[in-house]
Amino acid sequence: MKKWFKAGFALFMVAVLIIPLAACGQDKVQTVKVAEVTRSIFYAPQYVALEKGFFEEEGLKVELTTTWGGDKTMTAVLSNAADIGLVGSETSIYVYAQGSNDPVINFAQLTQTDGTFLVSREKINDFSWDQLKGATYLGQRTGGMPQMVGEFVLKKHGIDPKEDLEMIQNIDYANIPNAFASGTGDFVQLFEPQASMFELEGIGHIVASFGTESGHVPYTTFMAKQSYMKKNPETIEKFTRAIHKAQKWVESHSAKETAEVIQPFFKDTDLSLIETVVDRYKSQGSYATDPILDEEEWKNLQDIMDEAGELPEEVSHDTLVNTEVAEDIMK
Incomplete structure (x- = not known):
């Protein structure tokens, strides 16, 4: 009877200790709402991060929504319907030019060429x-x-x-x-x-x-309102780290392997076609291999906008781009 009691008590204590720890772990998981401008094989590293569990490794639960349009993506971010937007960097310039007192900051680049x-x-x-x-x-x-x-x-x-x-x-x-x-x-x-x-x-x-x-331009980047980034610095850091893991994974694996991982996001597209597209984007360097949006790319973006007559005003790199997060996670 004493042995049974000791064994039962020991199991009870283990349960008492484990359950709070599990609950504590669950509390640390933070939900991040992400709005992508469209669903595209062009964004393969993002889907790799989701499918390979890189966000979960960082304690993040990503809820991905496709907004189908740059204006709709930016509206989602500005209205707090989304925490992070994946969209062209030009949209952050348009918002800034309208006099926003809470600008949208580019913090992690996903694609670095036109698609x-x-x-x-x-x-x-x-x-x-x-x-x-x-x-x-x-x-x-x-x-x-x-x-x-x-x-x-x-x-x-x-x-x-x-x-x-x-x-x-x-x-x-x-x-x-x-x-x-x-x-x-x-x-x-x-x-x-x-x-x-x-x-x-x-x-x-x-x-x-x-x-x-x-050439290289910040074609699609992850961005968030300045207020969100200040309030959630660890979340932004974890998110960027997960994206960088995915960028390295895509860089070091074949187009076929990448296609197999991201196929759940393109169920109506033949696997061989996904592979062809991934290979084409990868071979021309469209997928950024790190999340840093550098000054030369930012300048090239504004040169293209200016040439098209669509640059409302020139904005300095350090005004709308934060590279510190990306640089820190790469050290």
Whole structure:
């Protein structure tokens, strides 16, 4: 009886000690609401961080929402519907120029090039940019990074977007691929996987990469309101560390391995197509290998915006970019 009592008491004490510890551990898990501008293979490292449990390792529970638009993403952040936004850095400049007393700060870069490709209706073996002169070109939304980068690249190759070709911009973003597939336009600027899908289906042919042509820019970054970052410095640090783990994982693993990990986020896309897209983005250096948004990239962004006539005012790097968090977690 005494032995039974001692054994039972010991088990009771173990339970008494373990349950509070487990509850304590649960209390340390913090929920972070993230709004992504769109669902895209372009953001592969983010999905790797989610699927590989890198956020959980940092004690974070990430609730991801797709907002389908830069303006909607920024609205979610500004209204506190989201803690962190994944969107183009140009949006933080637009908000700042409107006189915000709580600016949105870029703290971790995810992609470092444009993610669009030039697709031709006809197969062109020896493509040159001057072949666009006189052609009909399906562009992107005015003021958005894809269109600004597109115009920047065209001008770089001596093409005036307003004079040398017929630029069509009155089609909603979601309907641009359908418009091209139905016969509108000689060339179109498309994201993946649509560009590769058109190649597979014989609808179009990828002839150039805007990401390669435009150089490094902070195309999509994680950002949060300055007030949120000041109130939650440890959360921002943990979040950035998880993203950096994912960046290193993608860099050190094959496109096939990455595709297999992120496939749950693209259930309607064939695995081989995901692999093709990951390989294309990885080979041209679109995935940032670290979260630091440096001054040269920031300058390139504003040069592109200025060239497009969309830069409301020049903003210094240290005003809207925080690299200290990224630098600290990389030490």
